[in-house]
Amino acid sequence: MPQNFERNFLEEVRKLKRKKRKHIAQKIGIILLIALIAIGFIYFWLQSNLFLKIGNMSISTKPLVLIIIGLLIILTVYIINNPSAKLRYQSFLSSLELLKTINYKYFIGFTLLIIALVYQANPFIIINPVNDFVTHLVYKPTPPVLNSPWPWTDHQKIHPIVVNMPSEVETSIKSVAEYIAKQESDPYLRIKALHDYVISRVTYDLEVLKTGIRPPQDAQTVFQTHKAVCEGYANLFMALGQNIGTKVVYIQGKIRQDLAPIELIPKVLRLLKSNYDWTLHAWNAVKVADNWQLVDTTWDDSDSNALGSSYSADYLMPPPQVMSMSHFPSHLNWQLLSIILDQNNFEKQPILTPQFFTENLLLISPTEYQTNVKNAAEILIKTPANYQKRIAAIFTKIKEVDSSIWDLPKDNQEERQQNFNKCQSQQNTQGKIHISCQFPEVGDYQVLVFSVGKNVSPIGQMKFHAL
Known part of the structure; x- marks a missing residue:
């Protein structure tokens, strides 16, 4: 009898322990589920990209999160104040009791299997949100309070160091x-020197565009070979900064569709890689004087083979609104804008170059990149007082060519042959320049705008559809 009693007692103790472990596991599961939902809400709150679009109506993530939270609050209040709803809610909870019969090990295993299958199908579905969330927590990208020395009018040459x-x-x-x-103590000029080192020592690897074969783009390989594409430029700049304790972030994203270097890519390669996104790009953010700034060494590398020759610092810590004309980061907070652009509005804005902002110009109209017109495009630009340059524009008709394997050109020269026509430009007494482009026929046209002084500088690009 005592032996049976002891055996039964120990069995009951084991049952209680198993029940307690199961109860703890359920609590942990509930806590993790709540944490996951909370992280999801926080992630969507931090994102401001387009989430839902129906016709002309779009809902961004912040209003959507607020709507969901509001509905949950309304539902909770309704359940508390309505006895019948409360009964239905309790009935629903009792039906959920069936979930307790499921072994939590199977549940965890099934969840991990689903995550593994999703990761195998598209790893970026999991990696990107996690990276974005971690990046936001670690780096906290915010718009700069202090301006950098951009435009670098006093530093138009490669740093002497x-x-x-x-x-x-x-x-x-x-x-x-x-x-x-060691040689440069000024924090901004130090970053300029790092930038200048990259653009003066690295040459863009055009063979990657011609062949589609991409060599390793890690910082060490780029440092040794002196060749890279955007990924390699950004990796080397980041490595240089991190080696002296500077916070530098590698940013993935896209550029404007009409700024992608399509003309450098052989036509046959474009046909073979018809699904490839040629707008993918990489650049950096760097923290200087406790302010995040943006840097694109790839786009500043106009002639990296000759020291001190053609030099550009257009994308060396420009104001965020300048960079946002052409660069769209995957993690939207790296726009460093007070009001974040979604991709739709990013693509809709007119393309304006850094030179446009350097010359303190203001585009009054058009307000969008592509505009429908009857037979002429009208562009209105406001100039600052005592503006000495002339603004000119040319246009060309955009031709859509159906490609086949039989008509592939041997090179890209055939595609670059375009007929350009001059637009009429006139300045009034109010410091506004009116540009008129008369289109000869119905179709799509591209207009390129330039400022003309000692040098001719591109300042804008737009599209018009002549009805």
């Missing part, structure tokens, strides 16, 4: 970065 760098210094990324940090 980079020009005069001894060859024995260029043995490693770390030695280069430390040399620059």
